[in-house]
Amino acid sequence: MKSDRSFSKDFLLVVIGQIISLFGNQILRYALPLYLLNQTGSSALFGTISACAFIPMIVLFPVGGIIADRVNKRNIMVMLDFATAALIVLFYVMAGTVDIVPLMAVTMMVLYGIQGAYQPAVKASVPILVDTGHLMQANSLIDVISSLANMAGPVIGGILFSVVGLVPILYVSTGCFLLSAIMEIFIHIPFEKKQAGGNIFVTGFGDLKDSFQFMFQRQPVLWKISFVYAFQNLFLSSLVLIGVPVIITQHLGFSINTANRLYGYAQGVIAAGSIAGGLLAGILSKKLKPKAIPALITGAAVSMLLGGIALQFLRTPIKAWLLLIIGCGLMLMLSSLFQIQIMSYVQILTPNDMIGKVISCVICVCMCANPVGGFIYGIVFEKIGDRVYLPFYAAAVIVTGIGVLTRGIFREVDRKMA
Numbered sequence: 001m002k003s004d005r006s007f008s009k010d011f012l013l014v015v016i017g018q019i020i021s022l023f024g025n026q027i028l029r030y031a032l033p034l035y036l037l038n039q040t041g042s043s044a045l046f047g048t049i050s051a052c053a054f055i056p057m058i059v060l061f062p063v064g065g066i067i068a069d070r071v072n073k074r075n076i077m078v079m080l081d082f083a084t085a086a087l088i089v090l091f092y093v094m095a096g097t098v099d100i101v102p103l104m105a106v107t108m109m110v111l112y113g114i115q116g117a118y119q120p121a122v123k124a125s126v127p128i129l130v131d132t133g134h135l136m137q138a139n140s141l142i143d144v145i146s147s148l149a150n151m152a153g154p155v156i157g158g159i160l161f162s163v164v165g166l167v168p169i170l171y172v173s174t175g176c177f178l179l180s181a182i183m184e185i186f187i188h189i190p191f192e193k194k195q196a197g198g199n200i201f202v203t204g205f206g207d208l209k210d211s212f213q214f215m216f217q218r219q220p221v222l223w224k225i226s227f228v229y230a231f232q233n234l235f236l237s238s239l240v241l242i243g244v245p246v247i248i249t250q251h252l253g254f255s256i257n258t259a260n261r262l263y264g265y266a267q268g269v270i271a272a273g274s275i276a277g278g279l280l281a282g283i284l285s286k287k288l289k290p291k292a293i294p295a296l297i298t299g300a301a302v303s304m305l306l307g308g309i310a311l312q313f314l315r316t317p318i319k320a321w322l323l324l325i326i327g328c329g330l331m332l333m334l335s336s337l338f339q340i341q342i343m344s345y346v347q348i349l350t351p352n353d354m355i356g357k358v359i360s361c362v363i364c365v366c367m368c369a370n371p372v373g374g375f376i377y378g379i380v381f382e383k384i385g386d387r388v389y390l391p392f393y394a395a396a397v398i399v400t401g402i403g404v405l406t407r408g409i410f411r412e413v414d415r416k417m418a
Contacts, residue, residue: 011129011138013187014077017180018122018145021081024176025115026153028088030267031161031169032111034245034260036104043246047378049105050242051371056113058371061364064117068124069357074187076121080114081181087111088174092167120360125189127347127355135344140282143340144275152271158264162257211357219349221416222358224409225342226365228297231402232335233366235395236300238373240270240328243307246381247324247388252317266325273329277336288341290413294403296338301399303330308392327392345413 037046067076091107122142130138160168215222244266249259281288306327314320343359350358380391 008129010188013183014122014125014129015141015145017077017184018142019149020176021180022146022149023153024173026149027157027169028111028173030153030157030264031166032104032108034161034263035166037245037249038256039100044378044382046246047242047374049108051374051378052105053108053112054367054371054374056109057116058364058367060113060116061120061360061367064120064360067117068121073121073125073189074184077118077184078181080118081177081184084111084114085174085177088170092170123359124355128190135347137282137285139340139344140278140285143281143336144278148275152268158261162260208357211354211361214354214358215361221409221412222346222349222362223365225413226362228402228406228409229339229342229366230369232297232399234369234373235399236304236331236335238370238377239391239395242374242377243381243391244328247311248321251386251388252321254317262321266321269325270328270332273332274336277333278340281337281340290341290345290410290417293338293341293410294407296334298400298403300331300334301396301403303327303334304392304396308389311389311392345417349416
């Protein structure tokens with residue numbers, strides 16, 4: 001039992017570090033792509049670079065999971081926060097001397113790659129610092145922190161970006177990463193060094209093989225729920241990531257400064273949906289059952305219909321903007337509910353000595369859909385002209401079908417959790 005460590009000082013320090021680091025990350029991930037979209041006006045380029053940025057994250061998630069099981073997780077967090085601060089300083093120095101498109105592409109890829117290595121360390125530390133009985137509440141708290149950063153970052157970033165431009169955002173984000181790194185030095189996470197079975201490549205390959213064998217042979221339900229999560233990312237999350245900034249800045253008729261601010265506000269409102277989902281997951285943790293997930297998936301899909309209706313039938317830009325973000329916010333709320341459930345089930349069904357690498361493999365499978373979705377939606381919005389409501393209708397229909405067809409998978413999870 002680990003009840004004496006539930007919501008301990010070290011766990012709370014991890015949470016505070018997440019608040020600071022994720023806030024810096026979010027204002028940066030808001031401002032850099034929007035700056036590119038403003039400069040080029042190309043949704044295809046915007047979608048392509050956003051898609052490419054996810055590739056290092058996907059590659060480094062399993063690597064990060066392997067490292068998280070073999071290296072002190074605190075040290076990983078500290079080093080990567082310092083590295084991110086250094087990356088932003090380098091971007092600032094080079095911004096006036098090289099072409100912005102390749103510089104932005106490289107910076108976004110490295111930024112996302114660092115997050116890919118960082119998040120497995122955070123997620124793997126949760127079950128070590130928190131009692132099993134409080135695991136869903138702890139995951140809910142981590143998710144709410146992420147959602148708060150998603151909400152506050154773009155809102156503040158939108159105001160700063162529209163008023164004073166990109167440079168102050170670079171200053172703020174660099175300060176956040178430095179502060180987070182310094183604070184994380186004082187976290188204590190229990191760690192027992194493992195003996196490596198050969199050189200680092202042999203060890204890493206062996207760990208990765210063990211993770212996928214566990215998922216596909218010992219607990220095959222894990223890869224099934226991973227693919228459900230991935231399809232949600234492909235059709236819904238990618239649509240919000242690419243569609244919302246393109247629609248607000250290019251199709252609703254606002255001036256560029258107004259559009260940039262409204263996009264920041266939209267990101268904040270949408271993130272508020274994630275916060276509500278995270279809070280509900282914590283409040284309902286004892287009542288939520290796996291068999292409820294298909295209904296949550298279907299509800300998330302239906303919520304996206306509001307966006308399509310707003311864009312097709314409302315002629316007043318601000319009304320269309322408001323209904324669009326309400327629909328996206330509801331989708332994120334329901335998605336957060338079932339994503340927190342899925343992550344908690346993965347943690348419970350996985351032995352402690354494999355949690356880091358198995359979680360990273362699950363997230364890797366889920367996130368493979370993001371670059372595919374980003375690339376596809378970037379091209380779609382480039383080609384469909386003013387019929388920007390069509391992707392919302394198509395995504396709602398497809399994901400509703402997924403919710404209906406996956407009921408058997410979550411009944412199986414329900415049996416395993418009984």
